[in-house]
Amino acid sequence: MTTDKPHTALKCLVIDDEPLARRAIVDFIAQVDFLSATASCGSALEAQELISKEKYDLLFLDINMPYLSGIDFLESISQPPMVIFTTAYSEHALEGYRLQIVDYLLKPITFKRFYQAALKAKELYLLKNQAREEVSLVESSMYIKHEDCFVKIQWTDILYIEAMQNYLKIHTLEKMYIIHQTMIAIEELLPKEHFFRIHKSYLINVKHISSLSGNRVFIHQIQLPIARQRKETLLNDIIYKNLLSK
Template identity: 40%
Template sequence: MNRVNCLIVDDEPLASNVLEKYITKLDHLRLVGKAENAVEAFNLLNTHNIDLMFLDIKMPQITGIDFLKSLPNPPMVIFTTAYRDFALDGFEMSALDYLLKPISFERFLKAVSKIPNPPVHKQAPTEISTSDRAYIFVREDKRMKKVFLDDILFIESIKDYVKIITKEGSILTYLKMSYLEDQLPNRLFLRVHKSFIINIHSIQTYSASEIEIDGVIIPIGRHYKQAVHRVLNALML
């Protein structure tokens, strides 16, 4: 049996959980991942072989339709939404189907019955052949931009946005600092302040209260001092 690898992209936990329950009932479907926004979805699409995406239309940061338009090699899509007005836009994007919330299991079955047999498999994602450098994708304006982790110097929180300072410049993106902190490897990145995450290897100088990176002085937050000093002391010869 050709199993279909599925990705759920929906910022509503209730709707996402309903789709997960439906997918797990069918032997020919396999849930590979769940994302709450386009950034998470983009990273999953680039690290997993996704055949079918259940894509919500009304999402924060970027709509499902704009997100789909930004993908150079998208998987099959079934749109999900609570708004009937988007149906025409959904079908114009060559979606398999358009599910209106709340989604019944019967309607779900009708939608997934439109999957070709065998399914149209998306080419498995590949890393750059000349490098094993780790990276993430973040949204800049209406595009998703690849950012290599070893290029990042530090990250600064600015209200609802974060500014990613790299060796080549800066990127302003709508993201939560806590999300980035969870995504970045702690062997390379360290939260030193409620507003700053730094690349440990980019440290030029440091003291008990501040760190210097690329000529910028970054404060060490009172609540982070103990953990930061433990890491910094481990770097000492």
């Protein structure tokens, strides 16, 4: 197998109870620069164990296997990766497309037919990634009504948000905005992995934490109070996970 695969190669899991058929798919994958045969196994039961520990982009999945068929296995996965069926039986084709597989390869599989299916998987993967990026781009900003106009704010520019009854002060890198909104409502809009409620009156962007000392969080040299129970959560969920030395 080639070892100089690009980092963007699709991570593949080959599942087939026939060793020779499994080997043939792995060899085909080795010839395609945008695929990488990360693992292979001889049963759906083994595959269940593998996908519980590792994320795969593409499965090459045989249908007729002992104990658990490829179709039953695929139906048991809540969020399956892309799948290409590899089988000696054509009668399952409609069932495969019901499960939204990428392609259906009949054995014996030629490299030409394999490559056609691989190109379909690559195209679908790129389309899905593009869609995710577009969604992420939209969700990275929001509009607020400030005075008599609507202002677009990138959430990455927000330092912290301060509650004042039914109003909020949004402190950004450049200026401060006052809007008529509740803390609960804006907390739902912002990405939870980047914003953390340190106090009933303060929601901070963890990206801008300068330091944490005692019962104070420093955001660009601005001191903000942190509730005792929230400090423990902040330490465990964010600080300790990025701590270089203890």
